[in-house]
Amino acid sequence: MNQNQGGNDARHDDDSALSDFLASLVDYTPTIPDELVEHYLAKSGFQCPDVRLIRLVAVATQKFVAEVASDALQQCKARQSAVVKDKRDKQQKDKRLILTMEDLSKALREYGVNVKHQEYFADSPSSGMDPASRDES
Numbered sequence: 045m046n047q048n049q050g051g052n053d054a055r056h057d058d059d060s061a062l063s064d065f066l067a068s069l070v071d072y073t074p075t076i077p078d079e080l081v082e083h084y085l086a087k088s089g090f091q092c093p094d095v096r097l098i099r100l101v102a103v104a105t106q107k108f109v110a111e112v113a114s115d116a117l118q119q120c121k122a123r124q125s126a127v128v129k130d131k132r133d134k135q136q137k138d139k140r141l142i143l144t145m146e147d148l149s150k151a152l153r154e155y156g157v158n159v160k161h162q163e164y165f166a167d168s169p170s171s172g173m174d175p176a177s178r179d180e181s
Contacts, residue, residue, distance in 0.1 A: 066096045074102035081105070108155070115151035116143060123147065 078095065081102045085092065092098065120143050149159045 066100070069096045069099040069103070072099055072103075074099050075106050076102040078102065112148070112151050112155065115154060116147045117141070119147040119150045120144070 078098050081098050085098070085101065120141050123144075123146075124141060145159075145161055149161075152159050
């Protein structure tokens, strides 16, 4: 068997798989609506009448969001397990996970997205204190 022919067969299989996948996108309803994807693609200067390509972008976006959320959850678990080690007795009963902007920022940084957010009133160390004691700090 000719090595070039083997490469052509593999390429044909890849092309066939890609064609099948694109055809399956016609019947697929992604989590992210087509209109939203079209809006942001148009905003970036991209116009495409092919719904399959719009849905391919939606699927890729959905995958990205799911991966970032999963990574942020791992950051959250790591952060809260460090807190639990410090305060075993108090935190033992409360096992809820609290996802913070810091967790999300760390997860996004792994994908090359730098998030800069302003400090909110609730983020400051003096939040929750009564106004008289806040002035003393």
